[in-house]
Amino acid sequence: MTSSDLYPVSRLAAVQEATAKGGLDALLLTPGPDLRYVSGYDAKPLERLTCLVVPAAGEPFMMVPRLELPAAEASPASRLGLEFVAWDETDDPYALAAARLGEVAKVGLADRMWAMSSLRFREVLPGAEQVLAGSVLRDLRMRKSPAEVAALREAGEAIDAVHRRVPELLRAGRTEREVARDIAEAILASGHATVDFVIVASGPNGASPHHDVSDRVIQPGEPVVVDIGGQLHNGYCSDSTRTYSVGEPPAEFAAYYEVLRQAQEAACAAVRPGVSCESVDAAARELIAAAGHGEHFVHRTGHGIGIETHEEPYIVAGNGEPLEPGHAFSVEPGIYLPGRHGARIEDIVVCTENGGERLNNTPRELVIV
Structure with a gap:
């Protein structure tokens, strides 16, 4: 390319x-x-x-x-x-x-x-x-060409390679900042030209969707949200979130994480031409609300991606614009319990002629390290 x-x-x-x-x-x-x-x-x-x-x-x-x-x-x-x-x-x-x-x-x-x-x-x-x-x-920018989709697929594979390394970097006793530093190095080593963001949010920090990093020490049994992305030399961006647990997580967390996984799966499955952006948001939101966590899903389900990490189309209630082949966007529902913990699962999805193609393919089940 x-x-x-x-x-x-x-x-x-x-x-x-x-x-x-x-x-x-x-x-x-x-x-x-x-x-x-x-x-x-x-x-x-x-x-x-x-x-x-x-x-x-x-x-x-x-x-x-x-x-x-x-x-x-x-x-x-x-x-x-x-x-x-x-x-x-x-x-x-x-x-x-x-x-x-x-x-x-x-x-x-x-x-x-x-x-x-x-x-x-x-x-x-x-x-x-x-x-x-x-x-x-x-x-024009929303409808990605085959070459642009290929560039986004390359970016997805590169950031997936970083997520595969995260389990070896996460462990109790390390600070979020120490883990984030190693992840940033891995992002560059994977072929990215820049590191655009690294979120490592452990324990109660996971309840803040855009936490960033801190000097907090990761504790045994804590969930950790890892949201990472960068830009390749060709200008196209990656963005993927996985949630890990350092040892066995609290039972409450394990229960709502499964709800979140099913909601993210439902939203990805809803992607196809002619479906409205807001209906993809609803596919995730309705499952989360039915499980009693509607108030804990505090952001839109997704954003477009290309040469910017956030661009149109936005997958959010009120956006009735229909999806078209070539539209590329994140599907990233989350559940956040203030003061306790949180979780998010994010894939980049491209609308195709027949449905949707996920560009991130690391495990979406909870990874216990």
Whole structure:
């Protein structure tokens, strides 16, 4: 799988078409996931402006600080036939971009654009309404191509390899931070370019879904939630959660963990084209609520994933959008008992023509170490 598969030249034309259909005159894409998705260029976010300007009609161009020009030319963006407009230290790149773009009424700004840049674009394009570029990019980014699914599958296999090592790292007497350090090293060793997050939540800390890590010493008989993820060199992300127990867990925990496992299984089984995002959430939530733990499931069932760990579609009540082949997202119900313990099981799932494919395949049964 090459960068030309993940970031095809044809994508730029599709983005221009979506921009026109969305009623926008242009997209202004500064460093971040939107720019990388459209061009393949993982540009550094700096105070010096880098911006891909994609007009609805006309030739796209990229504003690049002169000292960043070699990096831009070496990136996959060089295959797009773009003009790289190098600007010098005494230039005003915002004014240069506006002059080239001409009169526009509505522009889409990269969703992660710094406020500094959005305000400068407002100054140089005073007559233009500013909206989020995501309004036209979201549908394209949600529907993963076969190459993107393959990249996510590779990321899933890499993070699975790390989870297989977790049992040898978890033991009573170690701190969460010590375990997390070893896991972070394993994430990089598995082929990831970056470690995006490591959650090691033992005992009562497991009741906090986004606990992170602490210097708490893991005790015998405690459940431990391990939620980990990173980004591969190709830009695509991993994210998987498993719950372990250091020795035999409390009976109460073992009972609701089985409920959670069944709920996660039901939600994964519910995935297929045409099914609403909220119905997948309901498939997990209803089982958990029926077991008396509805109030202990405090977050959505899932989030989309791709070149960002969290992106659309979101698997949550109120989202009636139907799933389509190529949609990729987490299925991660959890049960959290404040002050005691908690559990979560998370797989990345891709909607296929016939159902859903799990991209994480380590055991979902409780692993006792």
